[in-house]
Amino acid sequence: MTEGYVQGAPRSLLRLEGAALLLFALVGYWWSGQPWWLLAALVLVPDLSMLGYLAGPKVGAALYNAAHSTTAPLVLLSGSALLDDRMTLGLALIWLAHIGFDRALGYGLKYVSGFGDTHLGPLGGRL
Secondary structure, eight states: OOTTOOOHHHHHHHHHHHHHHHHHHHHHHHHHTOOHHHHHHHTTGGGGGGGGGGGOHHHHHHHHHHHTSSHHHHHHHHHHHHHTOHHHHHHHHHHHHHHHHHHHHTOOOEETTEEEEETTEETTOOO
16 A cells, blocks of 8 residues: 555654654653653553554554544643643653654554554555
């Protein structure tokens, strides 16, 4: 499958954007004053959404994409600001760091055609 993949310079820019998101989230996490062990313990939690693939590629892709879209953690981040809650801020930043790291490595949002088919290209593809 090549249709729907971002290629060339736009793909590189999206991966760079992911690296910037990771960096921003880590700096924000440091500023939040939350313990680093919490980040280490929770940074891979969004990947539990891959268990949705046990129910098939359609459910798996939907759950994976929901857990790997920036929308929910940005809403959580906004809520943390409104509530002045540093723990919620830390959790939102951990989630954003995970997403940024994934994007920087080329792990994109999934298509229902298979786990390896992402909007950033097939998993294992070149930059």
